Each structure stands twice: as structure tokens, then as C-alpha cells.
Amino acid sequence: MRLTLAAVGSLFLVGAGQANSDFLVSTDWLEQNLNNEDLRVLEVSVVPGKFERGHIPGAVNLHWHTELVDPVKRDIASRDNFQALLRKAGISEGTTLVLYGDSNNWFAAWGAWIFDVYRVPSVKLLDGGRDKWEAEGRPLDVRPSQYPPGNITLAERNDALRARLGDVLAVAEGRTDTALIDIRSADEYNGKIFAPAGVQELAVRAGHIPGAVNVPWSSAVAADGTFKPVEELRALYQGVGVDGSKPIIVYCRIGERSSHTWFVLSKLLGYEVRNYDGSWTEYGNSVGVPIANPAGTVWGGT
Helix, strand or coil: CCCCCCHHCCCCCCCCCCCCCCEEECHHHHHHCCCCCCCCECCCCCCCCCCCEEEECCCCCCCCCCCECCCCCCCCCCCHHHHHHHHHCCCCCCEEEECCCCCHHHHHHHHHHHHHHCCCCCCCEEECCCHHHHHHCCCCCCCCCCCCCCCCCCCCCCCEEECCCHHHHHHHHHCCEEEEECCCCHHCCCCCCCCCCCCCCCCCCCECCCCCEEEEECHHHHHCCCCCCCCCHHHHCCCCCCCCCEEEEEECCCCHHHHHHHHHHHHHHCCCEECCCCCCHHHCCCCCCEECCCCCCCCCCC
């Protein structure tokens, strides 16, 4: 007989002193609850094919580059397409969702942001993601997971969670009192490099949006990929003047790493945060916008 979450209790445990457990589950808790019928585990990884080579038993794969986005225009998946995807995964009203992925949950956090945009409740991240699960020698399965169709009905988008080009331009030009956090590496922020090596999405300008402070996304995680304790996280952002007293916009290159920081600031610290998913590939390719480029790197030169 399969147990329900109600039967075993709904406490989602994380490490002692760790960030808000309402939005995180531990690897121990997840392994103990894989057979709960009102739980659905979803993998959103960066590397295509990783799921097929082995995944958490019962997990459903969500392809970030085809299923969570509009296939033609640059946008997140439409309400109808996203709803159909979730129903196919067996997700119904009241299903608790646990997302995980590789690269310290980069795209799993991005998936969580999209779920939040569509106002889906009970969405959590596996603290430490796929890497921690594997490092601890927990079970993996290569069999595809199939479920009866779900009945979830999505709400309309919550645009308050999303920043646009005009919103960050207002910050750059000093027309709005909003904190802006660039979560890319210091070399990207300072304009030394245009993007990490090997990526396809590029901007023709280097640097950052004026007024942005730099807190690389990786500053928020411990060596094993789990989130640092909440007091450490709060101190980390207070160190650059971000304390939640005013709205925050986060950005990166295409919006996935900034979703990780969005999750930290919004879900774990409770701040008012928007994710600018256009990020540097939109801003750095826009004509006439102000740019801070301390390194002075120029497209086509050194």
C-alpha cells in the first residue's frame, strides 16, 4: 500500500539551522517518501541526457530548453502548454512537487520560478540537488516514469515575479529605488569576459547594469551544494546593502542562475524579488542602454 504525505506527516526536514524548510526537502526525507502518492518528483537538469542515464526513482524529466519555454519566441512556456505538460506528468490539484537538478539546482530553481509565476502551490527544492543525491549513493533508476494524467488547472501569470528591460533600465537611470543584484561571476560582472566559456547565448557588450551589486549565485551554497543557513544568507546580502527593505531584481545571463538567487531571497529570506530573465543577453544586446564596464573589454578586441 502506498502511503500519503498526510499519513507520514508533512514536515520537510533540512539540516539544523538551515533555511526555511517550507521550501526545501532533504535527501533523507525524499528517499523515505518516494512512494507517497501525492508527491511528484521532477528533474530539471542543465545537461540533456543526464536523466536518461539515471534519475531519482519515480521522477519525471522536464526539458528546460524545449518544454519550459516557448519554442519560437523568447518567453517562458505558455499557460496552456505548461498546464498540459504538468497534467501529462500526473500532477493534480494538491500534489506536492519536489524539483531537483544538476549544477546545484540552477534550472530546478528556474523551474520553481516558473511554477511560482503560474501560482502553483507546494513547490519545493531538493536541498543539494542531484549532485548530493548521487554523492550519498542514493538510488537511481533508468526506467521512464509514467502516471495517469493529472487535473491541475493553472492560474494566469503573476507578472509581479518578473522584471522586464524597462524595469532594469529604470534602475540604471536612477528612476526607481530598487536593489539590483548581478549574480554572475566577478569576471562577467566587471566585463573581463562576455560569458562563461562554451556557452552559446552571448551579448555583444561586456559589463553590468549600472547600479547593480555583484553577489555570485554560488556564494549562497555550501561545499555539498546545500543552501547555507539562513542567518549566513541574510548577512551575505546585507554585506552589499541588500536587506529586503526595498524591492529587489536579480539577473544573470539568461535567467537560470538568477533564479537560484531569486529562490534564496524570495523563498528562504522572504524578500520581495523579481527575476529579470531577459538578463544580460537581452540588456547587453540592447541599443543605447547605459553599461558599466570596469575592464573596458570591447567586442572583437582585447
